[in-house]
Amino acid sequence: MLKIAVGHSNDPDSQAAIAEVLEQIRFTLEDVSPKAGVLFAAIDFDHALVLHQIVKVFPEIELIGGTTDGEMSSVLGFEQDSLTLMVFCSDDIMISAGIGYGVSKDAIAASQSAVQQAGIAHKEEIELCISLPESLTISGIVILDSLKQALGKQVPIFGGFTADQWRSQQTYQFFQTEVYSDAVPILLFSGPILFSHGVASGWQPIGKPGRVTKAERNVVYEIDDQPALAFYHHYLGALPPSSEYPLALFDAESNGHYMRAPTGIYDPAIGSVTFFGDVPPQSVVRISEATHDKILSASKLSTLQALENYPGKAPAAALFFSCASRRQILGSLTREEYKQAQRCLSEFPIKTLPSCGFYTNGEISPLQQKGIAHLHNETFITLLLGEA
Amino acid sequence: MSSDIADLQMRLQQLEKEHRILKKKWERSNATCLQLEESTRKKESLLRQIIRELKESQATLEIQRRELEQTLTDLKGTQTQLIQAEKMSSLGQLMAGVAHEINNPVNFIYANLGYMHQYAKNLLRLVQLYQTHYLNPVHEIQTEAEEIDLGFIQTDFPKILDSMQMGTDRILQIVLSLRNFSRTDESDFKAVDIHEGIDSTLLILQHRWKDGPDRPAIEVTRDYGNLPLVQCYPSQLNQAFMNIWLMPLIHWKKPVPSKLINKPRKILTELPSRLPL
Numbered sequence: 068m069l070k071i072a073v074g075h076s077n078d079p080d081s082q083a084a085i086a087e088v089l090e091q092i093r094f095t096l097e098d099v100s101p102k103a104g105v106l107f108a109a110i111d112f113d114h115a116l117v118l119h120q121i122v123k124v125f126p127e128i129e130l131i132g133g134t135t136d137g138e139m140s141s142v143l144g145f146e147q148d149s150l151t152l153m154v155f156c157s158d159d160i161m162i163s164a165g166i167g168y169g170v171s172k173d174a175i176a177a178s179q180s181a182v183q184q185a186g187i188a189h190k191e192e193i194e195l196c197i198s199l200p201e202s203l204t205i206s207g208i209v210i211l212d213s214l215k216q217a218l219g220k221q222v223p224i225f226g227g228f229t230a231d232q233w234r235s236q237q238t239y240q241f242f243q244t245e246v247y248s249d250a251v252p253i254l255l256f257s258g259p260i261l262f263s264h265g266v267a268s269g270w271q272p273i274g275k276p277g278r279v280t281k282a283e284r285n286v287v288y289e290i291d292d293q294p295a296l297a298f299y300h301h302y303l304g305a306l307p308p309s310s311e312y313p314l315a316l317f318d319a320e321s322n323g324h325y326m327r328a329p330t331g332i333y334d335p336a337i338g339s340v341t342f343f344g345d346v347p348p349q350s351v352v353r354i355s356e357a358t359h360d361k362i363l364s365a366s367k368l369s370t371l372q373a374l375e376n377y378p379g380k381a382p383a384a385a386l387f388f389s390c391a392s393r394r395q396i397l398g399s400l401t402r403e404e405y406k407q408a409q410r411c412l413s414e415f416p417i418k419t420l421p422s423c424g425f426y427t428n429g430e431i432s433p434l435q436q437k438g439i440a441h442l443h444n445e446t447f448i449t450l451l452l453g454e455a
Numbered sequence: 456m457s458s459d460i461a462d463l464q465m466r467l468q469q470l471e472k473e474h475r476i477l478k479k480k481w482e483r484s485n486a487t488c489l490q491l492e493e494s495t496r497k498k499e500s501l502l503r504q505i506i507r508e509l510k511e512s513q514a515t516l517e518i519q520r521r522e523l524e525q526t527l528t529d530l531k532g533t534q535t536q537l538i539q540a541e542k543m544s545s546l547g548q549l550m551a552g553v554a555h556e557i558n559n560p561v562n563f564i565y566a567n568l569g570y571m572h573q574y575a576k577n578l579l580r581l582v583q584l585y586q587t588h589y590l591n592p593v594h595e596i597q598t599e600a601e602e603i604d605l606g607f608i609q610t611d612f613p614k615i616l617d618s619m620q621m622g623t624d625r626i627l628q629i630v631l632s633l634r635n636f637s638r639t640d641e642s643d644f645k646a647v648d649i650h651e652g653i654d655s656t657l658l659i660l661q662h663r664w665k666d667g668p669d670r671p672a673i674e675v676t677r678d679y680g681n682l683p684l685v686q687c688y689p690s691q692l693n694q695a696f697m698n699i700w701l702m703p704l705i706h707w708k709k710p711v712p713s714k715l716i717n718k719p720r721k722i723l724t725e726l727p728s729r730l731p732l
Contacts, residue, residue, distance in 0.1 A: 078472050079479040148479050233490065273505055304500035306493060312501065356501060398491060 069260070069454035070156040071384035072096045073421045075142035077149040081113040084150045085120040091142060092154055093124070101125050101154030103162035103254055105197065105386070106132030106241055107425035109148045110231050117150065118244045128154065129164035131252035132241035133199035133229035136391035137426035139405040141419050147232075153384065153423035160258040160454060163188040166242035168250035170213075171204035177251050178213035185255045193222050195256040197386070197450075202228035202238055202428035203330060204249045206285035207442045208345040211431060214251065215440060224440035225264060225450045227388035227427030228343065233309075233395070235331035238428065259455035261379040265372030266432050269365030269393075270326055270445045272315040274302055274354035282350075285330075285342045290352065294338020299329075302354050308333055308340050310392040310428075313444050314352040326355060328392060328444035330428070343429040344442045357445065359400055362393050366404045366447040370411040373449040376436050382451035385412055387424025389447045394426045408449060540698050547636065547694060550659070554633035561630060565623045572616050579609055632658040636693045646684035649692070653677075656696040663704050670707050 072095035074088030092101070104121065108114055114134070121130060132152075140151040155162055165185025167177030186193065196218055200210045207228055214224055229238035240250040277298055281289035290298040299308040310328035317324045332341040346352070366389070373385075387408060394401045405424075412420045430443040432450070582605070585592075592600075635655040657675060666672035 077476055077479075079475045080472075083472060083475075147483055273501075275508055302501045302504045303497045306497050306500065309497070311494065312497065354501075356498075395490065395494065398487070398494075 075140040075151040103129040104154040135425035136230035174213040182217040198226040200251040228429035263376035265369035267365035267369040269361035272353035296338040385422040
């Protein structure tokens with residue numbers, strides 16, 4: 068049986084915070100030793116200290132993690148500047164961690180290295196991958212494509228890109244006791260794991276359409292033959308582009324659209340704007356916005372989708388990956404996003420389902436259950452986990 | 456005592472933790488405040504721009520609505536004109552048929568009129584000779600000559616023949632114009648003198664130039680340039696001339712008497728120097 072425990076502390080002191088988190092987990096698990104764990108930490112903590120403390124208490128843990136724009140859990144709800152750890156215990160489910168670094172130089176090699184490292188321990192086919200990759204040094208699409216290539220497209224990937232509280236400077240990824248930047252840590256699951264997910268956004272296109280006339284991967288140089296920055300300034304005045312106002316990219320084939328959010332990195336000299344994912348040249352784009360109501364409705368929808376599709380009797384835990392822009396727009400209402408999701412989950416026979424999550428710089432999940440993974444922006448992803 | 460100290464230490468630790476959390480939350484709330492202010496400015500700017508774009512869209516829609524209304528009115532006008540043109544085209548074909556049918560009998564009359572003129576002259580000259588050499592004809596001839604008023608016939612007969620000649624000439628001219636106008640007996644695309652087509656069409660519309668009970672007379676002024684033969688569909692071109700003139704002619708009414716000075720009105724047909732043929 069999959070047993071999951073969660074610890075969460077909002078103490079800004081790293082030593083005190085991790086001590087509190089580990090105490091909560093030990094209280095839940097009693098003497099059971101966790102097999103693996105996922106750590107979500109605010110940017111200002113002494114991450115190396117935190118990781119060492121975890122590994123010191125649970126020496127056999129397979130641990131990954133990353134920095135965030137906000138954290139949430141079934142212990143404290145939504146918090147900022149906090150630390151939350153979810154650990155997994157199971158006799159039958161195999162869980163292992165791996166990391167690849169230098170993704171901006173060679174994303175394929177980094178992803179292969181991570182998959183190879185984590186894959187050694189598995190005798191059965193990989194059922195699920197959770198990843199927390201770098202978001203600022205390279206297009207998220209490149210990392211995701213590399214992961215898909217290394218894992219095989221049939222393996223569903225979930226997760227979120229690490230964040231740095233809107234500073235657009237540097238994000239960190241964790242593997243065991245090490246703190247990395249420009250890296251891709253993964254957790255692989257095999258055996259009788261059950262899971263389902265939901266994904267929803269709430270953003271709607273609002274501005275006039277424009278055509279991307281010059282772009283290279285995730286950097287857009289020109290829209291309608293004018294600097295991309297001018298397209299944003301047209302709507303936001305002199306203020307810089309930010310991820311609350313993503314571009315909706317219209318897909319000519321499906322007649323639908325998907326979002327690409329600016330990273331906050333832009334070049335005023337040439338007018339280029341960098342996005343979290345690739346923006347293909349000739350794409351038709353419109354600036355998009357969201358209201359509190361639409362964002363909260365989408366979060367609820369995501370959780371309900373995941374519940375509806377859960378293949379077992381009851382999930383053992385939930386992981387949430389929510390876009391940093393949602394937190395930015397929701398402000399003090401961000402608490403509601405988590406509460407709402409938790410309320411949906413409490414309808415299950417379990418009193419309080421252990422849950423944990425973070426606010427990301429981009430989300431990863433398939434569109435269909437167990438389908439091919441996609442990079443999302445502005446979404447709320449619910450991942451329910453359990454054992455068959 | 457030691458338990459009190461331990462208790463105090465625990466409370467102190469708890470207070471220190473709360474102090475750290477509060478300090479962090481205070482820093483965070485300051486940062487959040489700045490972020491929110493920027494967020495609000497962005498939202499305001501976006502809202503202003505979207506309202507501006509909505510107004511532009513509304514204005515564009517209004518222009519498009521007016522254009523559509525105008526197009527609809529134009530289409531209705533074109534439809535009326537097309538119906539009229541179709542009527543005229545049928546009428547033109549009818550005229551061409553009538554002209555073709557009239558052409559043969561008129562030619563028959565025209566061809567014989569010359570002989571008739573010659574025979575009449577000969578006969579009248581013979582009668583004159585008789586009158587010169589037989590001063591006292593028999594009673595019966597003298598009576599008949601008085602009964603038929605031979606003297607008048609001798610004077611009037613050449614005049615009647617001249618009048619017939621003139622009438623036949625005019626019928627032939629009209630038939631020629633009708634045929635020239637319709638050109639049903641010719642190949643579709645050929646080199647023609649456009650002036651000839653204009654003249655034929657004007658002749659067919661000749662009855663319209665005259666003064667009528669409800670319309671003033673029209674004076675036609677031809678101001679032709681030097682045009683070479685032009686490769687075209689002559690029948691269709693003549694039909695076009697007809698349509699150009701017919702609509703204003705239909706509406707050519709006597710001006711309603713008013714205190715305003717009645718200026719001379721004009722139907723001006725100008726052809727561009729380079730026709731897209």
